[in-house]
Amino acid sequence: MLTMKTAVVLTALLSSALADPKVVQMEVERRPSTQRMAQLSKRDDVANVTLSNAIFDGLYFVNVTIGRPPQMVQLQLDTGSSDIWFFGPGSCSSSSQCRGGEYDPSESDTVEIIGRGDFFIRYGTPGSRVEGDYILDSLSIANVTVQNLTMAYATRARAVTTGIMGIGFPENEAIVALGGDPYPNIMDLLVEQDLINTRTYSLYLNDLDSKYGTILFGGYDRARFTGPLRTLPIQPESDGVIRSMTVAWTSLAITDGDDTTRITSGSFAEAALLDSGSTMSLIPDELFEEIVDRFDVITDSQGLGFASCETLEDDDLTLDFGFGGEDGLTIRAPMRQFSLPVWDITGDPLEFTNGERVCQLGLMPQSALGLPIILGDTFLRGAYVVYDLDNQQISMAQIVYNAVDSDIVEITEEDNIGEGPVITGVSVTQTATGAPAPGYEPTSTGSVSESESDDDDDEDAGIPSAQVPGLLKSIGVTGISMLAGMALFALR
Numbered sequence: 001m002l003t004m005k006t007a008v009v010l011t012a013l014l015s016s017a018l019a020d021p022k023v024v025q026m027e028v029e030r031r032p033s034t035q036r037m038a039q040l041s042k043r044d045d046v047a048n049v050t051l052s053n054a055i056f057d058g059l060y061f062v063n064v065t066i067g068r069p070p071q072m073v074q075l076q077l078d079t080g081s082s083d084i085w086f087f088g089p090g091s092c093s094s095s096s097q098c099r100g101g102e103y104d105p106s107e108s109d110t111v112e113i114i115g116r117g118d119f120f121i122r123y124g125t126p127g128s129r130v131e132g133d134y135i136l137d138s139l140s141i142a143n144v145t146v147q148n149l150t151m152a153y154a155t156r157a158r159a160v161t162t163g164i165m166g167i168g169f170p171e172n173e174a175i176v177a178l179g180g181d182p183y184p185n186i187m188d189l190l191v192e193q194d195l196i197n198t199r200t201y202s203l204y205l206n207d208l209d210s211k212y213g214t215i216l217f218g219g220y221d222r223a224r225f226t227g228p229l230r231t232l233p234i235q236p237e238s239d240g241v242i243r244s245m246t247v248a249w250t251s252l253a254i255t256d257g258d259d260t261t262r263i264t265s266g267s268f269a270e271a272a273l274l275d276s277g278s279t280m281s282l283i284p285d286e287l288f289e290e291i292v293d294r295f296d297v298i299t300d301s302q303g304l305g306f307a308s309c310e311t312l313e314d315d316d317l318t319l320d321f322g323f324g325g326e327d328g329l330t331i332r333a334p335m336r337q338f339s340l341p342v343w344d345i346t347g348d349p350l351e352f353t354n355g356e357r358v359c360q361l362g363l364m365p366q367s368a369l370g371l372p373i374i375l376g377d378t379f380l381r382g383a384y385v386v387y388d389l390d391n392q393q394i395s396m397a398q399i400v401y402n403a404v405d406s407d408i409v410e411i412t413e414e415d416n417i418g419e420g421p422v423i424t425g426v427s428v429t430q431t432a433t434g435a436p437a438p439g440y441e442p443t444s445t446g447s448v449s450e451s452e453s454d455d456d457d458d459e460d461a462g463i464p465s466a467q468v469p470g471l472l473k474s475i476g477v478t479g480i481s482m483l484a485g486m487a488l489f490a491l492r
Contacts, residue, residue: 250264
C-alpha cells in the first residue's frame with residue numbers, strides 16, 4: 001500500500017470497459033477526505049484506468065504498474081512534458097514530498113538499465129530538478145501493457161511533488177535538450193504495439209466539484225462536448241520545430257449574464273500552452289490586472305490572487321477564450337472553474353474578516369514565475385480537448401459537464417477529428433519554452449539554488465508559502481502557492 005501525506009487526498013474509481021473501439025480510457029475522480037488505490041480492468045479492445053485527483057493540490061493522477069512483479073506508482077498526467085519518470089529508492093529530498101510511491105529496479109525481473117545518470121529534467125515549478133537513470137521496462141495501465149518502454153527512475157529529486165507521466169512530443173524529451181536523440185515514448189509505443197491506432201488523446205477534466213472526468217487515448221467521446229469540434233494547428237517554436245501543445249490564443253472576454261466585454265485588442269495573438277500539468281493558468285500581466293480590478297481580487301507579492309468565493313462562483317460569469325482569430329473558436333470557461341477553495345493550516349475554510357469564504361483565483365500574471373503563457377487545468381475544465389500528435393493539431397469544443405452517456409469514437413488515420421477546415425488564420429511562435437537551457441532555474445520567491453540545502457528536516461525547501469496580510473482571519477496560507485508553482489512542462 002502506498003502512503004501519502006495527509007494533506008493529499010487520492011481516490012480511485014474502478015471503471016468498466018466499453019466493447020469494441022481500440023481506445024485506452026482513464027477516468028478522473030474527485031472525492032475529498034477519502035483515500036483508495038486504483039483498480040484496473042480490461043474487456044475486449046478498450047482499456048480503462050483511473051486518474052485520481054488530489055483535491056488540495058489540484059493534480060491529476062494515474063495509477064500505473066511498472067515491471068514484473070508489478071510495482072504500483074501514482075503519476076501526474078502531463079501534456080506539457082514527454083518523459084515518464086518515478087521516484088527511485090532514496091531519491092527524495094524534503095522539498096519533493098515523494099507522493100505516489102517508489103519503484104525499485106532491483107525488484108523487477110524485466111528491467112534493463114540503459115543510461116545510468118543520463119536522465120535530467122527541470123520543470124516550470126521553481127527550484128525543480130530531477131536526476132536519474134533511464135530504463136527499459138513494462139508499464140501497465142488497466143491491464144494494457146506497453147512493453148520495453150523507455151522511462152526513468154529518479155536517483156535525486158527536488159521541488160517536485162510526484163512522478164510524471166509525460167505524454168507530449170518526443171522532441172520535448174529531456175534527453176533531446178541535452179543533445180541526445182529522441183526515443184519512442186508511450187504515445188509511439190501505444191501505436192506500435194497496436195493498443196491504439198493513432199497518437200491521439202482527448203482530455204475531459206469535468207467540473208471542479210464533480211467526481212469524474214476522462215482521458216481517452218486513441219479516441220474521443222461525442223457525448224462530452226457540445227457544438228462543433230474545431231481544429232487548430234499546433235504552433236512551432238522559433239526554430240520551426242513543434243515541441244509543445246501550443247495554439248494561437250487570440251481573444252479574451254468576460255461575460256456576465258447577457259453582457260460581454262472584450263478585454264483584449266483586435267490585434268491580440270499569443271502562443272498559449274495547453275498544459276494539464278499546470279493547476280493554474282498564467283496570462284499576460286495586463287489581462288490579469290483587468291480581472292483583478294473587475295472582481296475585487298487582492299494579490300500578494302507572489303502574484304497569487306484571492307477573492308470572495310461568492311463573487312468568483314457566480315453562475316452567470318464566464319471567461320471567453322478565443323482561438324485562431326475571427327473565424328476561429330471560442331471556449332466559454334465558467335468563472336467558478338477558476339475559483340479554488342482555500343483552507344487554513346488547521347484544515348478549516350479560510351475566511352476574510354467579514355466572514356466570507358476565501359477562494360484563490362486560478363489565474364496568475366505571467367511575470368510572477370517568468371514562464372510562458374499557460375492555459376492549465378483551470379481553463380481545461382471548460383473545454384473538451386483532443387490532442388493529435390500525428391497531424392500536429394488540437395481540436396476543442398465546449399464541454400458538457402457531468403455527462404452521463406458515452407459515445408466513444410475510435411480515431412483512425414483517415415479520420416478528420418474536427419468539423420470544418422483547420423483554422424489557420426493566425427500563426428504565432430512559441431519562444432519562451434525554447435529559451436531556457438537545461439540548467440535554467442526560474443528566479444522566483446522560494447526557488448532553490450544549487451547551493452541550498454536538501455536537508456530532510458527542511459519540510460518546505462523550495463516551496464514558497466503565501467500570506468495575505470491584513471484581510472484574513474488566519475495568518476497566511478501555508479503551501480497555497482504550490483497550486484501556482486506546478487507548471488509541469490520541461491524547461492530546456
